[in-house]
Amino acid sequence: MTTNTTPQTAPAKQGPAPAALLYAVIGGSLLTVVSAFLAWTWTADFPGDLTYYGSPAPIQFLSLVAGLLTAAFALSALGTKGLRWLTPTGARKPVWILALGTLAGTWFTVLAIAVVLGGFAHLEPGAYVALAGSLIPALAAYKLPDDSHKAAPAKQLPSWAEILLITGVFALGLYVITFGIDTDDKEPQLFVTYLIIVGFAAFALLKAGLFDRLGTLTAKHRQVTLLGTAAAAIAFPFIQQSGDTYTLIAVNILIFATVALGLNVVVGLAGLLDLGYVAFLGVGAYAAALVSGSTASAFGVHLPFWAAVLVGALASLIFGVVIGAPTLRLRGDYLAIVTLGFGEIFRIAMGNLDGTSGPDITNGPNGIPNIPHLDLFGWNFGESHNVFGITLGAYANYYFLMLLVMALVVLVFARAGNSRIGRAWVAIREDETAAEAMGINGFKVKLIAFALGATLAGLAGTVQAHVNTTVVPENYVFAGPVPPNSAFLLAAVILGGMGTIRGPILGAALLFLIPAKLAFLQDYQLLAFGIALILLMRFRPEGLIANKRAQLEYHDDTADQAPTDLATAKAGA
Template structure:
């Protein structure tokens, strides 16, 4: 997102002009949101009113506020923070991104209102501010920074930052899901991406990772509180909650895959079969008229059976195939995913046992009813009506909590360190006495077990199970969520799963071009941040080997992890 770097001599010669220009540009961006941007009040959420910012005006003000904050941290009342944050790099990323955002906004106004003649002074002021910020940021000199590992802030302040960050995520998600205008939705994505890159380049998220380590329990609690409150921001909308439930199912499955790919380093391209096996078990043992198994145990039992069936399939596919690795393992798992899908087609009573009704699947699956609570009926809580999908959202949230607990416990155990050793160098791990085959098989079984749990709920939430739901493209999306979010991390995979499931749904207004745009966004993201949006330090070091501070942090974390083992 940065422009080509200026020569050092030129930057030193005009360094005194860079900071004032960047500050003025940021202030102009901030003020522009208070002015009218268009003559037409019927477009883009009515951006024709002054001193009442909406949509694009509000987004410009957010970018301007980030610019003012970074500028004052570089030189001003907050200058002491500039010793820890790389404000120069942050301002450069913000300047380039803000210019991109303003140009996009002007194009949106011209497209919706019929030409640039309909752009009011607020839009042109935003363009001037973005240009000044872009130019000024190029001349802002970088400073010598302190290490975040030595930073000690007020614990109360750090907790406040965590709470404010979670609140921003909640309101941001509620806002963007409530936007039907494609220009506003894409504008929000551009604004969020620009702000994210600016703060990331400045080192804000590196600091947040240290804060998260110091207040891990607070962060976890805040995250679950935000997730719990999300349905109460949707005014009973089933459309958005349907997307949210699909995101949670996708995320739960992706965390299971993260064990196989992110920790053990095994490339699995047929993982969707484990989700499908759990879904079919849930469908066959449901009270649907087309269900093929007469036994109808309680749903908790069904969940365990579906998870065990998926784990058994993981053992079956893992035992003969984990002797291979790399591309060969990917081909074998890809074949397994296709075998599962074709088997569901053939188990129709003609080509095999009558279990799945073949291509017709098992439709008409009734909603869950646990302890007298009907998931198919709306319920009113605190005066807010929660629909059918909100009910499933809450049970999926509990499932996500259980899966995260399993993942983190395994990751921090001797088993998790064995998986990481296999991922880094399988031959070296085996030479050190690690049971590589047993641990790889365990990884397949545990990951499949977690996916099977999610599948049993998915069958009832979808009210149907059919082979067409479990194609190779779904496995590819799951793998992309792990890689994009950050291999071996929980928060990264949750964010990656949200992006990969949310964007295609909200980009439907682009019709046949939505997958093309979606692919381009993924390419840009992976080009800018190849280690993932929220990467583990070890994974990040693979892409930034010259970062000595990061190497010291990774070594310190390794010593901390090894201390309990040495004590034993």
Template structure:
């Protein structure tokens, strides 16, 4: 228990803690550069010290807001104290994990230099002070002032660039220690922004400026390859994008229509195998290709669409758990079939377990994606080329998703998810609209699959399992959608990034990975069932009383206004 302190004392603690936390990253935390990130330098923060600095800066801003510094109060419209608490926890977790890791890795607390002790103490003061302050949460934050359109666009761009910076930090961190400190720091950081009411404001801002959001998101994603000198992290980013693209496709089926598809990875595989077969690879059964990308993509989408309709037509008459079981079965049938089409257990088509290897690089509008291209003085390697292509694929999928979701078809899908009987009574033919969603989802996964085969230079059955320790597989795809937030665009993107990075960075956990994954899912379902990025409609399902109260307040406010 934190003792009840009177407010002036708590304020003093917070100010003191924030100041010292800001100073500590500039000191040496350990004596040897054996700890990743080199924390031995005075005068310049490095490695995880940056996380402490970021947390401390955030805390300092909210401290200033709590103290009533003019102009800063506006940065915390919903109340600064809870935001300050979360920010202090961001600094606390990052610092203590780093200091603890120094002690564990280097064999004892003796390896922690005075700077490290100072940091550990400072963040503790900060957190204690922050939690002793009385809560000042405002339930109805005042509406934000409207800015000129250009300024709103600029603000959105800045926020996206900042988010991209945080994500890039996560992708390019190569020590497990740093990543372990990064995750809670980022989590508490986002929570601080949410508690301050800033995420709600940003949500309102993005709702008004749909086009600016699309442009800013694309622009900040385009910045990533310019910041990379080697291929190492761009390759990781490529894999995340493939995973995210498929998760977004699955989101139509699961998030909008509510069909639980546990075999979705089969459509990714269908696209990948189709692309590999017409790629001109020497391992391909057909002596055709290489085709231009647009032809491969259309064929991959077409074959996946047919596969989706063939599987969907008999199964979509089932409901709920039965549909989940049957799709799970079809997903496995796909993998086993391509495993057996090797010429001995079946006709020769896919080379069985060996798969189709040596898939050549794609050529898009005359650009060979396998060679280096220099653009604006920056050299784009193979993975950077694929990164750009995948961004375009995701842009297409997001566009289709957004258009479909807000249309008459999208309403029909949501109606079917909510109450199929009532939807039928409205004249909606359930089967037809479900099949449409299933086919659309399948063809989008097929599109991602065609790129995936070329990116990974192969198509092998082992990549398309139901569950595995690395994405994409059906279980991880579904988890990315549910973890991120069903029925949203940004949810599956966030979910895919997290679910790709966590297993990749914590390779030393590999034997416990599935157990931790299961544990994380259970905790998630218990504490935040609507996902990290909640959809307005799903929030109602899980927290209907709070939402009802909030909506009633909002209507009352509108009525008086």
């Protein structure tokens, strides 16, 4: 018996993007670039002074850069020689994302001018040129056919060229970060536009496949990458134009990121939900403050810094074991509630040890003030110093100290994560019952993770006490407008990517820098971060920087492809 089967027609391959649409994208992008050299308003009352011709203000410069990037990627889609490497996985998505970023950043700026100055009558022709120039590429790019494909192997370059490329990328990254941190606090519109443009540009580079290729290069030249990272980090205070104003922000970001990495051991590797983790930061800070020569210390001792560090880390370790031993037999929400209670108990206890409600140890709500600055090998951390003809402020000293602490924490995290105990943490996180059935002592493994995470937080707390020169209970709450607190630390780990090193560092940097630069939104910060986390869980649940395991779990398309492949096989039979 013969069965007639109609062969299925394979879907036709999409052709190249229409040249007319790409030319429209390029034309509109160049129009946006031209608008940056025109005046956008006639009055200097708008922050940044956008009244000049031929000299773009910083906020106009962002639209200029976004327009150039959009035009460059559109030229890559046209097959322009020398730019084809920009779109190894297809041009449509990155071009559209960049065009949207240019549209969002430019239109936000123009609307901000109208709102601040009181109407569109205050706009000059350059603003209308910018509106039209940014709208055209977005509309044209939306109509481009999807040409996504798997990236072909990258062309092999000489080693010196690859190293030079890595160096250039690090230099560019340092400039972009410095530009954002150095934005004037009196110009919040500039920082918002910066976030929009940089966010869309980073997403476009990710979709274009350039981050994957950069990751391949950095993995190939690991030592060069580490040296480049260290050089970029060390160079940051030397290129600051605002003195110590933003170096302090960088110091606090490093403290926040270090604590987030410690929490990443507990949450990201071992899968233990800790809602009171900031208390371990407080334990280290209080322990260091009590033994560092503060005039308000109940002990009246002044230990060297290395000894104060050991005291703070050891105190946090002890608290981690004492709290973890009776509670780590719990799982899930029950463990989270217990850790939340510990965080609140710590804060209340520090406020009650004032000599009235309890022993006079921590000076109660007033905290421990007048913590002296460090003095290591004759180098006073509280004074400015001249290095290579450049004056570095006091906070630059603590910045370099925190770089060393961060490097130590990263080393510990990397070694622990790749060790046998690290693999046991991952097994416990994935399925504790199955892990224990395979012979893993779940309680012991979780207690080690809890103790290690607490120790790393205490280590950062010792530096924080000297940076702030005072320690008060209000700094260690579950949730508040100013990080670090337990909610922000957990958000930094989730936002950046659990189980990774770069993820929590990026998440901590964003969650600290944004509130610091947008203080006028202080009452709405928690609402904004809540919305951001909801969107993240919907569109990128693995975090901004995800490990391969999480990426496969959240974006496994095998089930969707299987029926299609089966149908194709039957049709060809």
